[in-house]
Amino acid sequence: MYFFTEKMQRLKLGFPDYIQALEEERRKIQVFCKELPLSFELVTQAIEACRQQLSGTTSEYNLNGQSECSERTTSSEGPVLEEFIPIKKRASSSPCCDEDDEDYEQHSLRQTVLNENNNNSDKRKSDWLRSVQLWNPDPPAEEDATKKVPGMELKRSGSGGGAFQPFHREERATKETETLYKAPSSTRVPAASSSAGELTPEKNQNEGQRKQRRCWSQDLHKRFLHALQQLGGADSATPKQIRELMNVDGLTNDEVKSHLQKYRLHTRRPSPLVHNNSSPQAAPFVLVGNIFVQSPEYAAVATSTASREVTTVTAPAGVYAPVATHPKPVSQPSADSIKKPQFKKFKHSEHSNSNERGHHSEGAVHSNSPTSSSSTHTSASPGY
DNA sequence: TATCGAATAT
Protein backbone atom coordinates (compact mmCIF):
# COMPACT_ATOMS: atom_id res chain seq x y z
CA MET A 1 0.00 0.00 0.00
CA TYR A 2 2.71 2.23 0.85
CA PHE A 3 3.85 1.75 -2.58
CA PHE A 4 0.72 3.17 -4.01
CA THR A 5 0.72 6.16 -1.83
CA GLU A 6 4.14 6.96 -2.96
CA LYS A 7 3.17 6.71 -6.53
CA MET A 8 0.23 8.87 -6.01
CA GLN A 9 2.28 11.51 -4.51
CA ARG A 10 4.68 11.42 -7.27
CA LEU A 11 1.87 11.79 -9.68
CA LYS A 12 0.30 14.36 -7.58
CA LEU A 13 -2.93 12.58 -7.56
CA GLY A 14 -5.45 11.95 -4.94
CA PHE A 15 -6.73 8.51 -4.31
CA PRO A 16 -9.80 9.06 -6.35
CA ASP A 17 -7.81 10.31 -9.25
CA TYR A 18 -5.30 7.63 -8.90
CA ILE A 19 -7.95 5.05 -8.83
CA GLN A 20 -9.43 6.52 -11.85
CA ALA A 21 -6.12 6.48 -13.58
CA LEU A 22 -5.64 2.91 -12.58
CA GLU A 23 -8.98 2.00 -13.86
CA GLU A 24 -8.26 3.57 -17.11
CA GLU A 25 -5.03 1.77 -17.25
CA ARG A 26 -6.79 -1.37 -16.52
CA ARG A 27 -9.27 -0.74 -19.22
CA LYS A 28 -6.49 -0.27 -21.65
CA ILE A 29 -4.69 -3.39 -20.84
CA GLN A 30 -7.80 -5.36 -20.52
CA VAL A 31 -7.43 -6.01 -24.11
CA PHE A 32 -4.29 -7.82 -23.29
CA CYS A 33 -5.55 -9.65 -20.34
CA LYS A 34 -4.60 -12.75 -22.10
CA GLU A 35 -1.09 -11.79 -22.87
CA LEU A 36 -0.49 -9.86 -19.70
CA PRO A 37 -2.54 -11.54 -17.09
CA LEU A 38 -0.22 -10.51 -14.37
CA SER A 39 -0.20 -6.90 -15.30
CA PHE A 40 -3.87 -6.91 -15.45
CA GLU A 41 -4.09 -8.51 -12.12
CA LEU A 42 -1.64 -6.09 -10.64
CA VAL A 43 -3.55 -3.09 -11.72
CA THR A 44 -6.67 -4.66 -10.51
CA GLN A 45 -5.17 -5.27 -7.18
CA ALA A 46 -3.89 -1.78 -7.04
CA ILE A 47 -7.29 -0.41 -7.65
CA GLU A 48 -8.71 -2.62 -5.07
CA ALA A 49 -6.13 -1.61 -2.59
CA CYS A 50 -6.61 2.04 -3.25
CA ARG A 51 -10.25 1.76 -2.87
CA GLN A 52 -9.91 0.08 0.39
CA GLN A 53 -7.55 2.68 1.47
CA LEU A 54 -9.96 5.29 0.42
CA SER A 55 -13.11 3.95 1.88
CA GLY A 56 -11.78 1.63 4.37
CA THR A 57 -14.17 -0.97 3.15
CA THR A 58 -14.05 -3.64 0.61
CA SER A 59 -15.26 -2.48 -2.69
CA GLU A 60 -16.41 -4.37 -5.64
CA TYR A 61 -14.88 -2.93 -8.63
CA ASN A 62 -16.63 -5.56 -10.46
CA LEU A 63 -19.79 -3.71 -10.18
CA ASN A 64 -18.42 -1.06 -12.33
CA GLY A 65 -18.78 -3.16 -15.29
CA GLN A 66 -16.31 -4.77 -17.49
CA SER A 67 -14.55 -7.15 -15.30
CA GLU A 68 -14.71 -10.19 -17.37
CA CYS A 69 -11.14 -10.87 -17.30
CA SER A 70 -10.19 -12.64 -14.17
CA GLU A 71 -12.64 -10.86 -12.00
CA ARG A 72 -12.16 -12.81 -8.87
CA THR A 73 -9.95 -10.04 -7.71
CA THR A 74 -12.33 -9.73 -4.89
CA SER A 75 -9.95 -11.55 -2.76
CA SER A 76 -8.59 -8.67 -0.89
CA GLU A 77 -5.09 -7.64 -1.13
CA GLY A 78 -3.22 -10.58 0.14
CA PRO A 79 0.26 -11.04 -1.09
CA VAL A 80 -0.05 -10.24 -4.67
CA LEU A 81 2.24 -12.94 -5.74
CA GLU A 82 0.08 -15.60 -4.37
CA GLU A 83 -2.53 -14.52 -6.71
CA PHE A 84 -0.43 -14.95 -9.73
CA ILE A 85 -0.48 -18.60 -9.98
CA PRO A 86 -4.17 -19.01 -9.87
CA ILE A 87 -4.62 -16.26 -12.32
CA LYS A 88 -3.33 -18.16 -15.19
CA LYS A 89 -5.76 -20.87 -14.62
CA ARG A 90 -8.62 -18.59 -14.39
CA ALA A 91 -7.76 -16.98 -17.60
CA SER A 92 -9.14 -19.76 -19.64
CA SER A 93 -12.43 -19.77 -17.95
CA SER A 94 -13.24 -16.15 -17.99
CA PRO A 95 -15.15 -14.83 -20.92
CA CYS A 96 -12.65 -12.25 -21.79
CA CYS A 97 -9.63 -14.34 -21.90
CA ASP A 98 -11.22 -17.24 -23.41
CA GLU A 99 -8.25 -19.07 -24.52
CA ASP A 100 -9.17 -21.69 -26.95
CA ASP A 101 -8.72 -19.89 -30.13
CA GLU A 102 -10.17 -22.99 -31.48
CA ASP A 103 -12.86 -20.95 -32.85
CA TYR A 104 -12.37 -17.43 -33.61
CA GLU A 105 -15.77 -17.13 -35.09
CA GLN A 106 -17.59 -18.33 -32.10
CA HIS A 107 -15.41 -16.35 -29.91
CA SER A 108 -16.30 -13.33 -31.87
CA LEU A 109 -19.91 -14.05 -31.66
CA ARG A 110 -19.82 -14.65 -28.02
CA GLN A 111 -18.06 -11.43 -27.59
CA THR A 112 -20.59 -9.65 -29.60
CA VAL A 113 -23.35 -10.97 -27.54
CA LEU A 114 -21.67 -10.35 -24.29
CA ASN A 115 -20.54 -6.95 -25.14
CA GLU A 116 -23.55 -5.27 -26.43
CA ASN A 117 -22.99 -2.28 -24.24
CA ASN A 118 -19.37 -2.75 -23.62
CA ASN A 119 -17.09 -1.03 -25.90
CA ASN A 120 -16.19 -3.70 -28.28
CA SER A 121 -12.58 -3.25 -27.60
CA ASP A 122 -12.42 -6.90 -27.00
CA LYS A 123 -13.60 -7.74 -30.37
CA ARG A 124 -11.21 -5.44 -31.97
CA LYS A 125 -8.50 -6.91 -29.99
CA SER A 126 -9.03 -10.34 -31.26
CA ASP A 127 -9.06 -8.96 -34.67
CA TRP A 128 -5.85 -7.20 -34.87
CA LEU A 129 -4.06 -9.42 -32.48
CA ARG A 130 -4.90 -12.14 -34.78
CA SER A 131 -3.26 -10.36 -37.58
CA VAL A 132 -0.19 -10.18 -35.54
CA GLN A 133 -0.15 -13.89 -35.21
CA LEU A 134 -0.39 -13.99 -31.50
CA TRP A 135 -3.26 -16.19 -32.07
CA ASN A 136 -3.67 -18.34 -34.95
CA PRO A 137 -7.06 -18.87 -36.28
CA ASP A 138 -7.95 -22.44 -36.12
CA PRO A 139 -6.13 -24.18 -38.86
CA PRO A 140 -8.36 -25.74 -41.38
CA ALA A 141 -8.64 -29.43 -41.24
CA GLU A 142 -6.11 -31.04 -43.41
CA GLU A 143 -8.73 -32.71 -45.36
CA ASP A 144 -10.01 -29.41 -46.43
CA ALA A 145 -6.79 -28.64 -48.04
CA THR A 146 -7.10 -31.83 -49.83
CA LYS A 147 -10.51 -31.53 -51.20
CA LYS A 148 -10.70 -28.11 -52.48
CA VAL A 149 -13.72 -26.81 -54.10
CA PRO A 150 -14.16 -28.51 -57.37
CA GLY A 151 -15.55 -26.19 -59.86
CA MET A 152 -13.71 -23.10 -59.12
CA GLU A 153 -10.12 -23.07 -58.47
CA LEU A 154 -10.30 -20.77 -55.59
CA LYS A 155 -7.31 -18.66 -55.46
CA ARG A 156 -5.95 -18.32 -52.06
CA SER A 157 -6.03 -14.68 -52.55
CA GLY A 158 -8.77 -14.32 -50.10
CA SER A 159 -7.86 -11.82 -47.52
CA GLY A 160 -4.83 -10.48 -45.91
CA GLY A 161 -4.96 -13.38 -43.59
CA GLY A 162 -3.81 -15.50 -46.41
CA ALA A 163 -0.42 -14.13 -45.93
CA PHE A 164 0.11 -16.36 -43.01
CA GLN A 165 -1.59 -19.33 -44.38
CA PRO A 166 1.62 -21.12 -45.04
CA PHE A 167 1.36 -22.33 -41.52
CA HIS A 168 -1.47 -24.55 -42.33
CA ARG A 169 -0.19 -25.81 -45.55
CA GLU A 170 0.93 -28.87 -43.82
CA GLU A 171 2.00 -31.94 -45.55
CA ARG A 172 -0.59 -34.48 -44.89
CA ALA A 173 1.14 -36.67 -47.22
CA THR A 174 0.49 -40.22 -47.85
CA LYS A 175 -1.93 -42.84 -48.59
CA GLU A 176 -4.59 -42.89 -45.99
CA THR A 177 -5.56 -39.35 -46.36
CA GLU A 178 -4.93 -39.40 -50.00
CA THR A 179 -7.55 -41.90 -50.59
CA LEU A 180 -10.31 -39.61 -49.83
CA TYR A 181 -9.01 -37.20 -52.30
CA LYS A 182 -10.04 -39.10 -55.30
CA ALA A 183 -13.21 -38.01 -56.71
CA PRO A 184 -15.45 -40.70 -57.90
CA SER A 185 -16.86 -37.73 -59.57
CA SER A 186 -18.72 -36.84 -56.50
CA THR A 187 -16.48 -36.97 -53.56
CA ARG A 188 -15.50 -33.53 -54.39
CA VAL A 189 -18.16 -31.68 -52.59
CA PRO A 190 -20.04 -30.98 -55.70
CA ALA A 191 -22.81 -29.40 -53.77
CA ALA A 192 -20.52 -26.92 -52.23
CA SER A 193 -19.14 -26.04 -55.53
CA SER A 194 -22.41 -25.51 -57.17
CA SER A 195 -23.67 -23.36 -54.41
CA ALA A 196 -20.78 -21.40 -53.17
CA GLY A 197 -18.14 -21.36 -55.76
CA GLU A 198 -18.18 -21.16 -59.42
CA LEU A 199 -20.58 -18.75 -60.82
CA THR A 200 -21.07 -16.57 -57.89
CA PRO A 201 -21.05 -13.25 -59.59
CA GLU A 202 -19.52 -11.06 -57.03
CA LYS A 203 -16.98 -12.96 -55.02
CA ASN A 204 -13.73 -13.63 -56.76
CA GLN A 205 -11.71 -10.65 -56.05
CA ASN A 206 -9.11 -12.96 -57.29
CA GLU A 207 -7.24 -10.50 -59.26
CA GLY A 208 -4.14 -11.78 -60.78
CA GLN A 209 -3.79 -14.46 -58.19
CA ARG A 210 -2.53 -17.77 -59.28
CA LYS A 211 -4.64 -20.79 -59.37
CA GLN A 212 -4.66 -22.97 -56.39
CA ARG A 213 -2.19 -25.65 -57.01
CA ARG A 214 -3.71 -28.89 -57.93
CA CYS A 215 -2.42 -31.58 -55.73
CA TRP A 216 -1.93 -34.81 -57.55
CA SER A 217 -2.65 -37.32 -54.93
CA GLN A 218 -1.89 -40.89 -55.53
CA ASP A 219 -5.42 -41.54 -56.35
CA LEU A 220 -5.53 -38.81 -58.82
CA HIS A 221 -2.36 -40.02 -60.36
CA LYS A 222 -3.75 -43.48 -60.52
CA ARG A 223 -6.63 -42.24 -62.47
CA PHE A 224 -4.30 -40.39 -64.63
CA LEU A 225 -2.33 -43.49 -65.33
CA HIS A 226 -5.38 -45.46 -65.96
CA ALA A 227 -6.62 -42.99 -68.46
CA LEU A 228 -3.26 -42.97 -70.02
CA GLN A 229 -3.36 -46.65 -70.38
CA GLN A 230 -6.69 -46.54 -72.04
CA LEU A 231 -5.48 -43.96 -74.41
CA GLY A 232 -2.54 -45.95 -75.42
CA GLY A 233 0.22 -44.26 -73.60
CA ALA A 234 1.48 -40.92 -72.68
CA ASP A 235 2.39 -40.11 -76.17
CA SER A 236 -0.84 -40.72 -77.84
CA ALA A 237 -2.94 -39.36 -75.09
CA THR A 238 -3.88 -35.77 -75.02
CA PRO A 239 -4.74 -33.74 -72.01
CA LYS A 240 -8.33 -33.38 -72.88
CA GLN A 241 -8.86 -37.03 -73.45
CA ILE A 242 -7.13 -37.86 -70.27
CA ARG A 243 -9.18 -35.46 -68.36
CA GLU A 244 -12.33 -36.89 -69.74
CA LEU A 245 -11.38 -40.39 -68.90
CA MET A 246 -10.33 -39.47 -65.47
CA ASN A 247 -13.64 -37.99 -64.88
CA VAL A 248 -12.55 -35.99 -61.96
CA ASP A 249 -14.65 -33.14 -60.96
CA GLY A 250 -12.96 -29.85 -61.23
CA LEU A 251 -9.93 -31.15 -62.96
CA THR A 252 -8.95 -28.92 -65.81
CA ASN A 253 -7.25 -29.52 -69.07
CA ASP A 254 -4.40 -27.36 -68.11
CA GLU A 255 -3.82 -29.26 -64.96
CA VAL A 256 -3.78 -32.50 -66.81
CA LYS A 257 -1.64 -31.03 -69.47
CA SER A 258 0.85 -29.91 -66.94
CA HIS A 259 0.88 -33.22 -65.23
CA LEU A 260 1.24 -34.98 -68.49
CA GLN A 261 4.16 -32.87 -69.40
CA LYS A 262 5.88 -33.73 -66.22
CA TYR A 263 5.03 -37.33 -66.64
CA ARG A 264 6.46 -37.41 -70.07
CA LEU A 265 9.60 -35.78 -68.96
CA HIS A 266 10.07 -38.18 -66.13
CA THR A 267 9.28 -41.04 -68.30
CA ARG A 268 11.78 -40.38 -70.91
CA ARG A 269 14.57 -38.97 -68.90
CA PRO A 270 15.04 -40.68 -65.62
CA SER A 271 17.90 -38.57 -64.50
CA PRO A 272 19.18 -35.91 -66.74
CA LEU A 273 21.85 -35.55 -64.18
CA VAL A 274 25.26 -34.79 -65.41
CA HIS A 275 25.78 -37.77 -67.53
CA ASN A 276 29.40 -38.18 -67.29
CA ASN A 277 30.58 -38.98 -70.72
CA SER A 278 31.46 -42.38 -69.47
CA SER A 279 27.93 -43.56 -69.86
CA PRO A 280 26.08 -41.77 -72.54
CA GLN A 281 23.57 -44.54 -72.59
CA ALA A 282 20.83 -42.36 -71.35
CA ALA A 283 19.42 -41.91 -74.78
CA PRO A 284 16.32 -43.92 -75.39
CA PHE A 285 17.23 -44.44 -78.95
CA VAL A 286 20.44 -45.25 -80.60
CA LEU A 287 21.33 -44.61 -84.11
CA VAL A 288 22.13 -47.73 -85.98
CA GLY A 289 22.95 -47.20 -89.53
CA ASN A 290 20.27 -44.84 -90.54
CA ILE A 291 17.58 -46.01 -88.21
CA PHE A 292 16.94 -45.53 -84.58
CA VAL A 293 16.48 -48.37 -82.25
CA GLN A 294 15.56 -48.33 -78.68
CA SER A 295 18.48 -48.71 -76.46
CA PRO A 296 18.40 -51.57 -74.01
CA GLU A 297 18.80 -49.42 -71.01
CA TYR A 298 15.97 -47.26 -71.93
CA ALA A 299 13.86 -50.20 -72.70
CA ALA A 300 14.42 -51.45 -69.26
CA VAL A 301 13.44 -48.22 -67.78
CA ALA A 302 10.55 -47.83 -70.07
CA THR A 303 9.10 -51.07 -69.04
CA SER A 304 9.67 -49.95 -65.54
CA THR A 305 9.51 -52.61 -62.94
CA ALA A 306 10.05 -55.17 -65.57
CA SER A 307 13.69 -54.47 -65.25
CA ARG A 308 15.00 -57.70 -66.41
CA GLU A 309 18.51 -58.75 -66.95
CA VAL A 310 19.54 -55.29 -67.80
CA THR A 311 19.87 -54.13 -64.30
CA THR A 312 20.47 -50.64 -65.33
CA VAL A 313 18.93 -49.14 -62.33
CA THR A 314 19.12 -46.06 -64.28
CA ALA A 315 17.09 -44.19 -61.89
CA PRO A 316 14.71 -43.06 -59.37
CA ALA A 317 12.73 -42.92 -62.48
CA GLY A 318 10.67 -45.68 -61.14
CA VAL A 319 8.81 -42.92 -59.60
CA TYR A 320 6.80 -42.35 -62.58
CA ALA A 321 6.37 -45.91 -63.46
CA PRO A 322 5.46 -45.42 -66.99
CA VAL A 323 2.55 -47.40 -68.04
CA ALA A 324 3.67 -49.62 -70.74
CA THR A 325 2.34 -48.01 -73.76
CA HIS A 326 -0.10 -50.25 -75.33
CA PRO A 327 -0.33 -50.20 -79.03
CA LYS A 328 -4.01 -50.10 -78.67
CA PRO A 329 -6.21 -48.79 -75.98
CA VAL A 330 -7.48 -51.40 -73.66
CA SER A 331 -10.92 -50.17 -73.98
CA GLN A 332 -12.27 -47.31 -75.85
CA PRO A 333 -14.23 -45.18 -73.49
CA SER A 334 -16.67 -44.07 -76.02
CA ALA A 335 -16.58 -43.34 -79.64
CA ASP A 336 -16.75 -39.65 -79.27
CA SER A 337 -14.32 -39.52 -76.50
CA ILE A 338 -11.55 -40.60 -78.70
CA LYS A 339 -11.74 -38.98 -81.98
CA LYS A 340 -8.20 -39.28 -82.78
CA PRO A 341 -6.81 -42.69 -82.85
CA GLN A 342 -3.78 -42.79 -80.75
CA PHE A 343 -1.64 -42.25 -83.72
CA LYS A 344 -2.67 -38.90 -84.75
CA LYS A 345 0.66 -37.38 -84.35
CA PHE A 346 3.36 -38.89 -86.26
CA LYS A 347 5.73 -36.11 -85.96
CA HIS A 348 7.22 -37.78 -88.95
CA SER A 349 10.33 -37.52 -86.98
CA GLU A 350 12.86 -40.04 -87.79
CA HIS A 351 15.16 -37.41 -86.68
CA SER A 352 18.00 -37.37 -84.38
CA ASN A 353 15.39 -36.33 -82.01
CA SER A 354 14.71 -39.09 -79.62
CA ASN A 355 11.05 -38.70 -79.23
CA GLU A 356 8.22 -40.84 -80.43
CA ARG A 357 8.22 -43.36 -77.77
CA GLY A 358 4.86 -44.33 -78.89
CA HIS A 359 6.36 -46.22 -81.71
CA HIS A 360 8.40 -48.60 -79.81
CA SER A 361 5.32 -50.62 -79.44
CA GLU A 362 6.34 -52.76 -82.30
CA GLY A 363 9.77 -53.14 -80.95
CA ALA A 364 10.64 -56.50 -79.52
CA VAL A 365 11.69 -54.86 -76.37
CA HIS A 366 8.29 -53.73 -75.50
CA SER A 367 6.91 -55.17 -72.39
CA ASN A 368 5.21 -58.26 -73.60
CA SER A 369 2.80 -58.74 -70.81
CA PRO A 370 -0.03 -56.35 -70.44
CA THR A 371 -0.42 -57.51 -66.92
CA SER A 372 2.98 -56.30 -66.09
CA SER A 373 1.97 -52.92 -67.20
CA SER A 374 -1.15 -52.83 -65.20
CA SER A 375 0.49 -54.13 -62.13
CA THR A 376 3.12 -51.63 -62.71
CA HIS A 377 0.86 -48.76 -62.61
CA THR A 378 -0.74 -50.04 -59.54
CA SER A 379 2.29 -50.64 -57.50
CA ALA A 380 4.28 -47.81 -58.78
CA SER A 381 4.02 -45.03 -56.34
CA PRO A 382 4.54 -41.59 -57.60
CA GLY A 383 7.01 -39.66 -55.67
CA TYR A 384 4.35 -37.71 -53.98
C1' DT B 1 -11.43 -20.79 -81.33
C1' DA B 2 -9.86 -24.81 -78.98
C1' DT B 3 -5.98 -27.77 -78.04
C1' DC B 4 -1.55 -29.13 -77.82
C1' DG B 5 3.18 -29.26 -76.46
C1' DA B 6 7.27 -26.80 -75.12
C1' DA B 7 9.17 -23.20 -72.62
C1' DT B 8 8.96 -20.48 -68.70
C1' DA B 9 7.48 -18.78 -64.29
C1' DT B 10 6.45 -19.37 -59.49
Add this chain to the structure above:
DNA sequence: AATATTCGAT
Protein backbone atom coordinates in the same frame (compact mmCIF):
# COMPACT_ATOMS: atom_id res chain seq x y z
C1' DA C 1 10.45 -30.67 -57.69
C1' DA C 2 5.75 -29.90 -58.80
C1' DT C 3 2.40 -26.87 -60.73
C1' DA C 4 0.86 -22.95 -63.24
C1' DT C 5 1.08 -19.90 -67.09
C1' DT C 6 2.56 -18.25 -71.30
C1' DC C 7 3.59 -18.76 -76.15
C1' DG C 8 3.67 -20.39 -80.76
C1' DA C 9 1.70 -23.74 -83.83
C1' DT C 10 -2.03 -26.36 -85.57
